[in-house]
Amino acid sequence: MEDILKLLGGAAATMLLAFVVGATYGGLVRKIIARTQNRVGPPWYQNFVDISKLYMKDTAVHHGVMQHIGPAFAITASVTVLMFVPVLREGGWFPWFENLNFKGDIIFLIYMMVFGSLGMALGIGQTGNPNASIGVSRGLSMMVGYEIPFVLSLVSVMVQTHTTSITGLMEWQTQNGWLMFEAPFAFITMLLAILGMFHYAPFDIAHAPSEIASGPPSEFGGKYLAMMMTSGSIFAFAKLVFLVDVFMNGASNLVMLVVKTLLLYMVPVLYGAVSPRYRTEQAIRYLWGWPVFFGIIALIYSIYI
Amino acid sequence: MDTNDKGVRKIVDMITGFARSNSLFMLAYGTGCGDIEIPPAMTSRYDWERFGYRKMATPRQADVLLISGYLATKTLKRVIRSYEQMQEPKYVVAFGSCTINGGMYWDSYNTIKMLDHYIPVDVYINGCMPRPEAVMSGLFDLQEQIKKGEANGAQKYRENLEWYRGNQKKVIKNWVMPEYNW
Amino acid sequence: MNSLLLIILILLGGAILAYLAKRITPMLSSIVSFLAISSAAVVFFTMTSSTDVVTVSVRNFTLQFGLNAYSWVFAAMVMGISALVSLYNIAYMSGKDRLGYFNLNFTLAIMSMMGIVFANDWISFFIFWEIMTWSSFLIVVYNGIDEGKIGTKYMIFSAVGGYAMLMAIVITNSQIDSFLIADLINAYPTFGHGMQAMIGILFLIGFSVKAAVMPLHVWAPRAYSDSPMSFTAIFSGLLSKMGIFGMAIMFISVFSKASIGDTFIYSQVIAWLGGVTAVMATFYAVIQKDAKRLLAYSSIAQLGYIVTGLAIGTKLSVMSALFLAVIHALYKGILFMAVGAVERQAGSTNLEQLGALIRKMPWTFFSALIAAIALAGIPPLGGFVGKWMLYESMITSTNPSHLFLVILIFLSSTAAFLYVYRLLFGLFLGQEEPEWDHVKEAPAPMVIPMVLMALTLILLGYAPGLLFEPIANGMEFLGFENVGWQMSSLSNIWGDTVDMQYVWGSVVTLFVLGAIFITIKNRKSTRYVTTKDIHTSGEIPEAHENLTYAVDFYKPFERAIEPVMRKTMDFYYNHFGNGLESLFGFVRKIYTGNGQTYAMYVVIFLVILLLIGEQIFK
DSSP states (O other): OHHHHHHHHHHHHHHHHHHHHHHHHHHHHHHHHHHHTTOOOOOTTHHHHHHHHHHTOSOEEESSHHHHHHHHHHHHHHHHHHHHSOSSTTTOSSTTSOOOTTSOOHHHHHHHHHHHHHHHHHHHHHHOOHHHHHHHHHHHHHHHHHHHHHHHHHHHHHHHHTOOSHHHHHHHHHHHOOHHHHSHHHHHHHHHHHHHHTTOTTSOGGGOHHHHTTSGGGGOOHHHHHHHHHHHHHHHHHHHHHHHHHHHOOOSSHHHHHHHHHHHHHHHHHHHHTOOOOOHHHHHHHHTSHHHHHHHHHHHHHHHO | OOTTSHHHHHHHHHHHHHHHHTOEEEEEEOOTTGGGGHHHHHSTTTOGGGGTEEEOSSTTTOSEEEEOSOOBHHHHHHHHHHHHHSOSSOEEEEEHHHHHHOGGGTTOSSBOSOGGGTSOOSEEEOSSSOOHHHHHHHHHHHHHHHHHTOOOHHHHHHHTHHHHHHHHHHHOSSOOOOOOOO | OOHHHHHHHHHHHHHHHHHHHTTTOHHHHHHHHHHHHHHHHHHHHHHOOTTOEEEEEETTEEEEEEOOHHHHHHHHHHHHHHHHHHHHHHHHHTTOSOHHHHHHHHHHHHHHHHHHHHBOBHHHHHHHHHHHHHHHHHHHTTSOSSHHHHHHHHHHHHHHHHHHHHHHHHHHHHHHSOOBHHHHHHHGGGSOHHHHHHHHHHHHHHHHHHHTOTTSOTTHHHHHHHSOHHHHHHIIIIIHHHHHHHHHIIIIIIGGGSTTGGGOHHHHHHHHHHHHHHHHHHHHHHTOSBHHHHHHHHHHHHHHHHHHHHHHOOHHHHHHHHHHHHHHHHHHHHHHHHHHHHHHHHSOOBTTTOOOOTTTOHHHHHHHHHHHHHHHTOTTSHHHHHHHHHHHHHHTOSOHHHHHHHHHHHHHHHHHHHHHHHHHHHHHSSOOOGGGTTOOOOOHHHHHHHHHHHHHHHHHHHOTHHHHHHHHHHHHHHTOOOOOOOSSEEEOTTSOEEEHHHHHHHHHHHHHHHHHHHHHTTOTTEEEOOTTSSOSTTOOOOTTOOOOOOTTTTHHHHHHHGGGGSOOHHHHHHHHHHHHHHHHHHHHHHOOSOHHHHHHHHHHHHHHHHHHHHHHTO
16 A cells, blocks of 8 residues: 555656646746747746646547546646656655656656557547647657667667666666767667657648648647647657766766756757758658668777777 | 635636736737837837736737738638637737728728727727737727726627627638637 | 267257258358357267367268367367357348358368367367368358469468478378377377477467467458358357467477477567567557458467467466467457447448447447457456466566567557557547438447456456366366466566556546536536537538548558568469479479470489489489
């Protein structure tokens, strides 16, 4: 019983932290994009205001049970990924709460990461909105694009370190140095892959607002949209922590964690701020081009080092 | 916690008012000439995102409906549909003299003259056309109203639905609209 | 009487009775078939033990049947799933023509599968193999669509496989003078390299045809999609697994004892073939317009994983292959049955036309959803367990080529999300059309098997050990030592683990909490609206206007993968056929049928003989 309470407490506390940091990052991103466009931009806490306003909406409509529970799929995936990723090094970050990072490994996380998008996609499918379905089609196609370099990079890291668990990777890095430098090609591949993963420009055609009316979420409003945005904030943070754990040996305190994740997050954000938009097949071909090339080099490097 | 307690109520209202007024998701219904005033208000010259305004793509996500100009009766039908698809609380901001009294279209056979006979308007912005400064000043007024809890057009619409429907059906001849979704 | 023979006799008798019962009333035929199969299943699960052996002598010829730990896995899978499917079959086939013919072959196919897994010698193996081929062939042509093309293709490839196997059996017999499978396993290391390779390749060809490995898969898509769905659930789920059954014996028991051992080059080739099959079949599945065709290609792709897992041949990979074999039979069974239910209720399986059946067929949707999640390999269901073990076995492999293969497999399983979504979206989601208003939920005999199998998938996600136990016993029988397994924890050889109990627990808990939260929040002011009430820029779609985006759903993806999709395997086979035709044409030119030409050949022959004869016959 106490274990379960500890787990639930850990889940709640991690979720809260992830939400706060993730939503703040979202606000910062809006600010950064605004600054690159020579605007002032919204205050940093704008995402909190948006999300809480959406939760306070009085009414909500749905087109059926799948749309109704679609956001629940998304939040399940985000929080589960977060639960299985060590947020801070050395056994969790609040001594009295538990994380589940010894119970899963990288392959599991790769699969868990797509759980949410597939569940959401089912919810979106039920709305019957053609724009939303077009967005789903584009998003899923693009997912096949970025998943390949993403997996190539992770596989080469796993082969190089002879472990598939994140805690194992972090122990390896404590002894041998950051994988960012020890597996440089894998890191380059990952940087290229996360350009696609975070759905910023030039890979944002799935959500193109003025072309397909924001695509997937176009029928979601009120609490549904709020839950999607919450889940998105948590998921962005979870992915960043995962990447920091894999390539930068995690972080031992919150300040370092924020610094590292923010640095990594700036790669897709800044690239996106100055980029136009790829069409879906162009995006897929781009992601299967140079990123896969670097990924194969990374794999060969990891085998023969 | 007793939500009916006066003090608690006040705090809750303050928080809701703050969140609702500082995060206005706009659905710009660009009719007539007014839509051209919205891009300058959005982009670097005036940058309305610094006040938490944001343009959304669909009525489901939006809070504010911007009607930016005259409305032909055909367009009115779409406006009503979009308005009814929005989630409450929802607000309407109407631009220009065309929406107030018909403006230069006052004797046109196929445009409506007073928008608030058809949907409840929270803020009118005067001018032909209003400049972005005027648009934003109107939105500030809307924010003030929301904070005070006075921007309750949706409630008005619900209470006087029959009157609004009567007016709408008077000008829209081929009325094939689904019933209102609350 | 021995229980193994009893099972086969029950099924054989059931087949004949089913044929005769049709004369009383057609429905009775399916019921008899169901009764026969389910009572055989009851006999199997209650009366057999995994050490039964029985010998049947006909004149001076003996056939040996036996059950062992390995074949128990397959026998249990066949019996369990076919009992459920035959229940489904009653409702699915009701009202169709020639039920006696269909149910005869249906029951015979199941009997032949039981015969194959019981067989202890190659002769009975081959006999039942051919019964299986024939009975399934007769069902493939049952619907009468394009039967010339589909049936011929299936028959030719099955014949190639069958003859290859027969040849291997005869060669084996000429070497060791025994038909017993166990004797081949023992004697295999003593053969020469050439003989080892030849027997191995011939057997693998025979098994690969049924397992639809590229390039021998050409028959599969149409044969799967054009049979009645109640049979395709068996065809793709179980019948193809007989190829896997044989292949596992070859790879694990036979090859690993050979002198060339682990580096056996053919297993590398087969592993890569499996990977390529998986990717190409997945790509084809993504671009299909018909639910049945989509699932047919998907079956080929999934069998590709299983073949790859077997060919890699480590403990974990074989475990994953056998686990996937069982799980695949479950989820593909559900999906084919669900599509069959839709076909029966709505009269179409076209993904571009159907839509929004979720409110009309909720139970079918639920089972299809669970099956689809398992197919995509998403935790916490059983499909993930198999996929996880496959990836881990490849990543931890010492052979570098497997590390590149894992990327191929990943590509295939990521692209699998696409067709999984397309299937669920095309059939169950999207805009509600008045055209499909008449559709009702399928009758209970069709729904119950699907839901039961879906619940099994959920259970296997929580406790995959239930399935690990028989598989581990079977693998120990095949020749692995100390196959470790745990009830709900997976681990690879580097010592990394995934705890399915926690995964299942946290996913289910969070999902339930999330669903409760979103339901009780503003519950009173949350409304259901029809799918016509969507954002369409203020336009009001009329009842007949179909706004679902379903035609060419993955056009962008198609454009991206277009370079690899230009030529199908059919293209090469057609060229091969054309080449043969011109070869035969050339032969025809020699045999003109004209006496004078033949006389000239004789003269030429004599002249050649005179000229060079002295050197030859010195």
